[in-house]
Amino acid sequence: MSKLHVSTTVNGDSVEFLCDPRETLLDCLRDKLNLTGAKEGCGTGDCGACSVTVDGRLVCSCLMLGVEADGKDIATVEGMADGEELHPLQQKFIEYAALQCGICTPGVLVAAKALLEKNPNPTEEEARYWLAGNLCRCTGYDKIIRAVMDTAADMREAS
């Protein structure tokens, strides 16, 4: 099967790649662009470890084809920090020990960032339901939810 040419923007950079029409956006990010921050935990859109945003919308990159990224604006965990400056969520996750093994962390961070952009003042229940698509097997979510809620409070204060 011949490959297709895709031009897209990832974390603000213009990129191009050739992909098989069967390859997912996740495959392309990882295998063609060496952006391995997004992880494949299930390949069926159930675990959220591959979470990215496409034109600002939160998606599982394992459920989207690479060819569908053409002309879109993709954001991954690698683009969250501003140079040396970590995003407040990243900082707070370290401070709260909100990660143990760290495999779900990139997806959780991308999803939490999307939540706070949409709703800067979520209730605990809203945060829990928003993040229900991101499986974490290590933490029981307690420290993750606390880190997200506290980041939201800090960001509201700062803005």
Next chain:
Amino acid sequence: MALDDQKSVFKFVGTRPDRPDGLDKVTGRAKFGADAYAAGMLHGAILRSPHAHARIVKIDASKAEAHPDVKAVVTRADFSDKVEFKPGLAGEFWNVLENVMAGEKALYDGHAVAAVAATSALAARDALKLIEVEYEVLPHVTDVDKAMVADAPVIREGASDYSVPEGLHPNVVRYHESGHGDVEAGFGEADLVIEDSFTTEATHQGYIEPHACLASLGGDGKGELWCTTQGHWIAQKTCAALLGIETAQLRVTASEIGGGFGGKTTVFIEPVALALSRKANRPVKIVMSRSEVFRATGPTSSASMDIKIGMKKDGTITAAEGIFRLQGGAFPGAPGDMTAMCAFAPYDLTNVRQVGYDVMANRPKQAAYRAPGAPMGAFAVESVLDELCNQLGLDPLDVRLKNAAHDGSKASYGPTYDQIGLVKTLEEAKAHPHYSAPLKPGQGRGISCGFWFNHGGETSVSLALSGDGSAQLMVGTPDIGGSRASMALMAAEVLGIPYENIRVTVADTATLGYNDVSHGSRVTYASGLATIKAAKHAVEKLCERAATKWGIPVDAVKWEDGCAVPSGPNAGDFDPLPLADITANMGATGGPISGHFEATPEGAGVSFGTHIVDAEVDPETGKTAITRYTVIQDAGKAIHPAYVEGQYQGGAAQGIGWALNEEYIYGEDGRLQNSIFLDYRIPVASDLPMIDTVIVEVPNPGHPFGVRGVGETGIVPPLAAIANAVSNAAGVRMRDLPMSPPRILAALKSGDG
């Protein structure tokens, strides 16, 4: 080790600094199993049996081999023929080989039968369809009780070891019996005896990172393996045996690990990738799909259990007996012995007897899962205790306190307990506001105790000082949950230099001595102990350099707050000599300064916990909500309390999944029906409340700082605590896990769980 020698005042230990690998893990920079690539790399894929039990008549791979994208195909013939079959666990290399690539028979749905390496992942997947396998389908069995009856299909003749009494089915491969006293006499003294039966289904460890590896093995017998694993030395040893190469010629590097919980303590795809690489003479990467993880890596055992406990009206347990049958897939290894030994371990019993069976069935080879075997036994025993309390009108915490094992109690499994913390956890539970908080209508409260042995294991650690006074610490236990932080804290405590000045590396198999797997809650205990001793070894050398400089005997120098100082007024009057001042000149004063420690520490120190749970059952849907959860557990000494809390919370959350939702569902055809996360539902954020924790610290005499492992005990009480809460809320005793909505509805309807 006498407690008098134990350090009890700390500068670094007990604080909560940022973990050293935090930045890598929040930026996507950390490299996990699937994040490695190599020049010329091929992609491997594995063909798996669709049958639960079948003779492999013929494998024809000629069409796959002829495809231009395919560079190698392997079957069992491509592995060592020197690995010997032995009964029970004596031939574990053979068991692993038989599991990673089927021999004469496919033994479960998902069992590997052949593998290919091709130029892309898609090409490899496509090539699997070109391999033709002829099967002769055989009768199968997946249920533990059915696997033990006379006419059950035999999985493998000759797999039973010496422990199995005569007359049992060949699928019973190991047998355990222990206890003390006279249980029949004890039951005679009881005012109430309850006898009941319980089952639990197999659950998967459910780590979010599937197994992944990148392997390279040349014709010279030298290999490189990168993989996600809880223990790269066991991976090295096992792969070398299965490939027929020398252990030291295979260098294994552990990637960052995306969860394991016991499931990554053995190998699955690694030997296959090495065999493909050897045949293709190119590096080969294999990454499992989630479905492969469920079908062909280790879930935990399923269990069927009979419990009988006698109690006096005042709550004294007079006798306890348990029979535990565990199914561990088509291989020996189900931890029936562990279940039996842990089941009654929290209690000081005069009369106790426990029997454990290890039973084979047509399911994947079980792997360890967090305190393997213990949660099932606790579920059964603590449910009966709860029922006794209900029927005798006794408070369940008071009854547990009355019977609790304490320092000097003879454990149900034999030894006498040293200093233990169970009573303290029960007292903390009783004093906790959760225990006295009012319940709403429809809610029930449950409690349970739990026990786990903890483990020491073979351990090597090296610590090297740099000229500028910083330190690099090399450990051999993969960091699953923040152990770099606790290692650096312990090293900082001994060296007296800032935590941030210590870089902790998980060394590969070529750069450090043998290390046992990150399992048995052993990392903070054993690697921690070795870190402390390696740092002390370096401190001895630092003191020697100071002694030489000052011209005084070395025993006149002591180490204090990061400096060599004279040990007393008679030693002389010298200014404190900081570590960095000594290391700055170490090349000229005797050479580089390093500390080492290698041992198999034996004083892991057992661990106990008590959990309190509130559950609310919806009588219309049968759905259970956990409304409040409190974990109280003895940590001995919490090195980094935030990560100790994390272990408690994670264990509880996994237990909630096991109790309410998670199960392996097999069809009549012996095929696994729920091999994706949509159908095998682990708890999500909206399922859970905050999980409160109380860290009890009763020092372990076997560790210089008093550490007990904390990783596993937290999953032991939840099944029972939740079952007790649900049973109290629903008014029916729940005897089978998971307590899924249909099962609860059926119990409500019939009035009996």
